Amino acid sequence: MIYIKTDAEIEKMKLAGKITAAVFDAVEPHIKPGISTAELDKIAYKTIVEAGAKPAFLGYGEPPFPGTACISLNDEVVHGIPSEKRILADGDIVSVDVGAVIDGFYGDACRTFTCGNVSDEAKDLIRTCEDSFWLAIREARIGNRIGDISATVQEFVESKGYGIVRELTGHGIGRHLHEDPDLLNYGRRGRGARLVKGMCLALEPMITQGSYDIKLLSDQWTISTRDGKLSAHYENSFAILEDGPYILTCPGFERPLAADFKQPKSYSDR
Numbered sequence: 001m002i003y004i005k006t007d008a009e010i011e012k013m014k015l016a017g018k019i020t021a022a023v024f025d026a027v028e029p030h031i032k033p034g035i036s037t038a039e040l041d042k043i044a045y046k047t048i049v050e051a052g053a054k055p056a057f058l059g060y061g062e063p064p065f066p067g068t069a070c071i072s073l074n075d076e077v078v079h080g081i082p083s084e085k086r087i088l089a090d091g092d093i094v095s096v097d098v099g100a101v102i103d104g105f106y107g108d109a110c111r112t113f114t115c116g117n118v119s120d121e122a123k124d125l126i127r128t129c130e131d132s133f134w135l136a137i138r139e140a141r142i143g144n145r146i147g148d149i150s151a152t153v154q155e156f157v158e159s160k161g162y163g164i165v166r167e168l169t170g171h172g173i174g175r176h177l178h179e180d181p182d183l184l185n186y187g188r189r190g191r192g193a194r195l196v197k198g199m200c201l202a203l204e205p206m207i208t209q210g211s212y213d214i215k216l217l218s219d220q221w222t223i224s225t226r227d228g229k230l231s232a233h234y235e236n237s238f239a240i241l242e243d244g245p246y247i248l249t250c251p252g253f254e255r256p257l258a259a260d261f262k263q264p265k266s267y268s269d270r
């Protein structure tokens with residue numbers, strides 16, 4: 001069942017989204033060779049708690065996720081567990097996926113950062129992942145269908161020669177971290193639920209340099225590419241409003257259909 005949000009509920013989601021996004025600004029200056037993923041996770045925790053919110057992922061699922069953020073390096077696609085033993089090295093790509101809940105409503109977003117000197121190939125992967133989001137979000141308008149968003153991600157990513165992970169998808173979001181409907185990163189135009197005002201969703205392309213096949217590691221959380229090639233992930237939560245999508249987790253870039261809109265500077269190039 002798809003829960004449609006009222007204007008008042010969307011206001012609450014804006015706050016959850018802003019707090020979620022604040023984590024990226026807080027961790028970005030620390031993404032350097034030598035820091036552990038556990039240290040980055042502590043910064044994420046502090047940012048969320050000091051804003052009066054709760055980390056959405058901490059204790060989630062089975063076995064309970066032990067971190068505030070999922071921090072996934074290189075060939076890891078999603079759900080990397082923060083660890084004191086996991087030290088960033090020059091050339092790593094680092095996805096930080098994080099959620100916050102405040103006043104009963106959730107935000108969920110992800111960025112893939114670069115650590116030190118990253119190859120041009122890895123940068124292109126990160127940029128393509130971001131670009132697929134910002135292209136597909138333009139389809140998130142009243143009257144379109146879920147499949148219009150999904151197909152746009154797929155067509156763009158595959159045109160660049162990359163794979164799209166199939167088993168993991170975006171989702172509805174609101175009073176729960178994961179709500180109906182699923183928001184796939186592949187599909188067909190004109191299919192799926194029709195988009196209506198008040199729908200809140202998270203679109204999160206996960207793309208790969210090689211095959212899109214994935215595997216679950218022995219820690220029961222981390223998912224990596226099966227062929228060991230790199231993966232990038234980018235995510236924002238958004239609401240469908242009368243006049244187009246409103247990005248909840250990217251302050252300053254809320255209205256992507258505005259005539260003067262320019263997408264944020266790529267994390268591949270900061």
Ligand code: MG
Pocket residue numbers: 108109170171202204235
């Ligand atoms: Mg998500």
